[in-house]
Amino acid sequence: MIARFSYAFRETWASFKRNVTLTMAAVITSAVSLLLVGSTFLIQRAFDNLLTRWKGDVELIVYVRSDADANQIQVIEDALKSQPAIIDVSKLRYLDQAESYAEAQKLFAGDPGTLRLLTPENIPSQFKVVPISQDSNLIRELGEQFRSLAGVREVAYAQDVFDVVSRVSQFIRIATTAMSIVLLMVAVGLIWNTIRTAMFARRREIEVMKLVGATNWFIRIPFMLEGLLQGLIGGVLSCLGLWGLNSAWSNAVADFNDTELAALVVTDGYMRFVMFILLGIGAIAGAVGSGIAASRFLDV
Amino acid sequence: MIRLENVTKTYGTDIPAVRDASFEIAKGEFVFMVGPSGSGKSTLLRLMNRQEQPERGAVWVAGKNINEMSDSKVPYLRRNIGNIFQDYKLLLNKTVFENVAFALEVIGRPKHVIRQQVPAVLDLVGLSDKEDRFPHQLSGGEQQRVSIARAFVNRPLILLADEPTGNLDPATGEGIMRLLDRINNTGTTVVMATHDQRIVNMMRRRVVQLDRGVIVRDQERGVYD
Numbered sequence: 001m002i003a004r005f006s007y008a009f010r011e012t013w014a015s016f017k018r019n020v021t022l023t024m025a026a027v028i029t030s031a032v033s034l035l036l037v038g039s040t041f042l043i044q045r046a047f048d049n050l051l052t053r054w055k056g057d058v059e060l061i062v063y064v065r066s067d068a069d070a071n072q073i074q075v076i077e078d079a080l081k082s083q084p085a086i087i088d089v090s091k092l093r094y095l096d097q098a099e100s101y102a103e104a105q106k107l108f109a110g111d112p113g114t115l116r117l118l119t120p121e122n123i124p125s126q127f128k129v130v131p132i133s134q135d136s137n138l139i140r141e142l143g144e145q146f147r148s149l150a151g152v153r154e155v156a157y158a159q160d161v162f163d164v165v166s167r168v169s170q171f172i173r174i175a176t177t178a179m180s181i182v183l184l185m186v187a188v189g190l191i192w193n194t195i196r197t198a199m200f201a202r203r204r205e206i207e208v209m210k211l212v213g214a215t216n217w218f219i220r221i222p223f224m225l226e227g228l229l230q231g232l233i234g235g236v237l238s239c240l241g242l243w244g245l246n247s248a249w250s251n252a253v254a255d256f257n258d259t260e261l262a263a264l265v266v267t268d269g270y271m272r273f274v275m276f277i278l279l280g281i282g283a284i285a286g287a288v289g290s291g292i293a294a295s296r297f298l299d300v
Numbered sequence: 301m302i303r304l305e306n307v308t309k310t311y312g313t314d315i316p317a318v319r320d321a322s323f324e325i326a327k328g329e330f331v332f333m334v335g336p337s338g339s340g341k342s343t344l345l346r347l348m349n350r351q352e353q354p355e356r357g358a359v360w361v362a363g364k365n366i367n368e369m370s371d372s373k374v375p376y377l378r379r380n381i382g383n384i385f386q387d388y389k390l391l392l393n394k395t396v397f398e399n400v401a402f403a404l405e406v407i408g409r410p411k412h413v414i415r416q417q418v419p420a421v422l423d424l425v426g427l428s429d430k431e432d433r434f435p436h437q438l439s440g441g442e443q444q445r446v447s448i449a450r451a452f453v454n455r456p457l458i459l460l461a462d463e464p465t466g467n468l469d470p471a472t473g474e475g476i477m478r479l480l481d482r483i484n485n486t487g488t489t490v491v492m493a494t495h496d497q498r499i500v501n502m503m504r505r506r507v508v509q510l511d512r513g514v515i516v517r518d519q520e521r522g523v524y525d
Binding site: 002007207208210211212214215218 | 371372376377378383389391402403405406408450
């Protein structure tokens with residue numbers, strides 16, 4: 001068993017050194033494609049943060065002052081429910097201060113200054129309103145009426161951010177996903193090609209191995225390890241790149257901390273998750289691609 | 301040990317390389333396959349370790365129909381069959397020792413077994429003093445001895461030799477034949493394809509003669525023609 005392992009690692013390393021140029025090409029391509037995959041993840045997450053407030057067709061949010069009493073909140077709720085022609089009453093949702101605080105963690109992820117000032121006690125609670133009416137003027141008129149109610153702090157409209165942001169995010173999502181899929185295919189193709197070249201360089205050895213009774217798996221495993229290593233190195237490089245990009249972006253965003261941009265930041269926990277995914281995709285794509293390539297050139 | 305039953309093998313759509321061949325080789329026998337180039341000798345050898353599959357008929361080796369064997373079992377069949385070739389098929393970037401060790405390494409034999417068996421077999425073929433040489437530092441006859449060592453190191457039941465003396469001068473070829481004879485005396489079945497009349501006549505073993513894919517003669521203690 002140990003003999004087999006040491007054989008596999010020795011052969012992998014030897015082949016790695018033999019094909020430096022092709023290996024570099026495969027590694028760099030997989031790094032770039034994985035970087036794009038990772039960016040797609042992060043961009044989606046960032047936009048999702050920005051749009052958390054407006055999830056579920058919410059078009060209007062009525063923010064309630066943190067010092068409002070139960071009575072005032074009841075008045076606001078009754079006023080909202082008295083408009084069933086405009087508002088979908090069944091979807092009306094009240095987020096108390098604890099829930100609003102949880103939501104703010106995402107919303108102000110890139111703005112630790114603001115986040116520090118917020119507590120579950122001083123944060124405004126909110127009514128999320130899903131309208132029935134498609135008439136945006138009507139919704140706006142209704143919203144303006146609430147501004148004058150006691151206990152209302154502010155009224156926000158989805159329209160103000162939502163349309164532009166969602167369209168931009170949609171576009172970026174499709175573009176980056178498409179590019180990363182294409183590049184990932186190129187990367188697998190390059191890994192495939194390095195493995196084919198490596199196998200061609202060693203065709204005499206493979207012939208002898210088959211004649212003396214080496215199993216196909218025994219022959220294949222060093223090549224799969226080589227592909228796996230290429231994918232994994234690509235993954236590591238892409239993680240470094242992604243980490244650099246994300247830090248630079250987070251720093252840049254910190255300068256705009258009182259705007260909506262502050263939500264466009266990804267927290268470390270999610271970042272680690274994405275890095276883990278990238279390493280996984282790189283390793284699996286490399287191993288599977290080279291495994292298939294090795295099988296194709298191993299006719300019994 | 302080896303039995304062919306009405307075996308026919310065709311390459312492409314041309315005339316068959318082997319047509320309706322049937323014969324049996326007993327354990328420990330030494331058999332020459334003779335005939336001119338293209339008469340089907342090599343094809344017969346390739347059918348015996350499943351490098352080729354016949355269109356019709358069956359090949360039995362050590363009691364198993366190897367044509368019905370699953371692909372995953374073929375490596376284990378081949379561990380019982382050594383192969384020698386006219387062009388030796390040595391790995392040029394490996395030393396004599398490494399070339400022989402390679403055959404054990406790739407079937408997962410542990411290091412201590414390799415360290416013990418490789419010197420023993422190199423001693424048998426008379427190359428103990430050259431185990432650190434590379435193939436290009438050896439004569440043709442010595443290279444063929446390395447390839448015999450590699451084929452025999454795993455103590456196979458059968459040795460298939462395809463024109464092993466084809467690239468060697470007569471004296472060197474005789475040396476190789478003496479070595480194959482010694483290996484045969486250990487109980488290993490040897491099947492050798494050749495068109496070297498002198499060697500066949502010298503050895504006086506069983507001769508199976510082929511002509512355009514058909515067995516035309518099968519004779520105990522035969523001569524070339």
